[in-house]
Amino acid sequence: MFEEVDFNKTQKIIISNPSNKDYKKVMVTKALVKGETVLKHELLTKTQSFVKNYSFDNICEALEADMEFFKQAEIWTSDYYYAFKITSKGKVLSNKKKLNTLIEAKAINKEKNYIIKEGMIIPALIDLGVMTADGKIVKSHYDKYRQINKYLEMLDSTIGYEDHLNIVDFGCGKSYLTFVVYYYLVNIRHIDVNIIGLDLKSGVIDICNKIRDKYGYKNLSFINKDIANFDEFDHIDLIMTLLACDVATDFALYHAIRLKCKYILSVPCCQKEINKQLDRSSFNLMNKYGLLKERFSALLTDSIRANILEYYGYRVNVGEFVDFDASPKNVLIKGVKTDSGKNEAIKKELDETIKKYGIHQTLYDLCFGKEND
Ligand SMILES: C[S@@+](CC[C@H](N)C(=O)[O-])C[C@H]1O[C@@H](n2cnc3c(N)ncnc32)[C@H](O)[C@@H]1O
Structure with missing residues (x-):
């Protein structure tokens, strides 16, 4: 199910929409354990929380097992956002979005290192007169x-x-x-x-x-x-x-x-x-x-x-x-x-x-x- 995800670049994972009513969700976040970065996998049930650490190499297997009990997964890597959904007929729908805005902002505008770079259009800022319609700063x-x-x-x-x-x-x-x-x-x-x-x-x-x-x-x-x-x-x-x-x-x-x-x-x-x-x-x-x-x-x-x-x-x-x-x-x-x-x-x-x-x-x-x- 997660073949196209590069788990080496994992930032955060949320697994939700349980098919088993005792479960709530799974959160996976990066954690430092004895000087090594691992992926902290936390399964939340209605009454308890179960934590287990995984390496970047073996998290995929754990997530595949989780999906026996959940219908939705969201994965943030350093360059992509992925969303997976299992329909009521068991079909897997997936969606992938490049998170280029932040990265481009940092790379292109290295000197200033701005998160919101010129050219990124924030519609409200156009209405407020800060930006022109093509994203230039007034x-x-x-x-x-x-x-x-x-x-x-x-x-x-x-x-x-x-x-x-x-x-x-x-x-x-x-x-x-x-x-x-x-x-x-x-x-x-x-x-x-x-x-x-x-x-x-x-x-x-x-x-x-x-x-x-x-x-x-x-x-x-x-x-x-x-x-x-x-x-x-x-x-x-x-x-x-x-x-x-x-x-x-x-x-x-x-x-x-x-x-x-x-x-x-x-x-x-x-x-x-x-x-x-x-x-x-x-x-x-x-x-x-x-x-x-x-x-x-x-x-x-x-x-x-x-x-x-x-x-x-x-x-x-x-x-x-x-x-x-x-x-x-x-x-x-x-x-x-x-x-x-x-x-x-x-x-x-x-x-x-x-x-x-x-x-x-x-x-x-x-x-x-x-x-x-
Ligand atoms: C210098 S402006 C800064 C506005 C905005 N945060 C920015 O940086 O562009 C300060 C704002 O604080 C508001 N303000 C000052 N005292 C306030 C208060 N007691 N309650 C609510 N707003 C207050 C003013 O009306 C004003 O719009």
């Missing part, structure tokens, strides 16, 4: 295009193999990023997603919903709401913020913490909250210079945010995601939820910092209550 939108590609790279390297992701883009604005992430995850990564873009501006939200309707994008919605009042999902896998102004980022991070969101990719901007309060601090040496005070406030704000995430058991990484030349708003806070408990030593440092500067910081206040009243 010059005035080139910085945004580069920024979104960089963000996408971060996203791509952060998420693992996922079946389904509930995602919220807080402060989505015109939703260039939201549409690109939707396109990438659905069409290239073949992940089942449910994405919400949320913004205060009703005009842009209306436009985005119209574009969504025009192209029939399922499980994508745009909502006109303050981030603080978000209550659409009670489970989120990925929270995105790209330049959500000032404390909007704090409310988004708070939802992530509250809902134990697995992945956070947050690019803050306009960190004004602490800047407005810092006159009260004694750090006059720096604070008398407006620019330095502004930069210091932004760094202090993001340090507090990153440490709060660590306190709640996130593995946190703070890095530059575009060159400073391209935009000074180039800090990306990345958080991945781990099983570790609360880190009280970090909480102590946070408390001391908040006291020392005599400040309020919204994420801190949301998580721990107000200290400096």
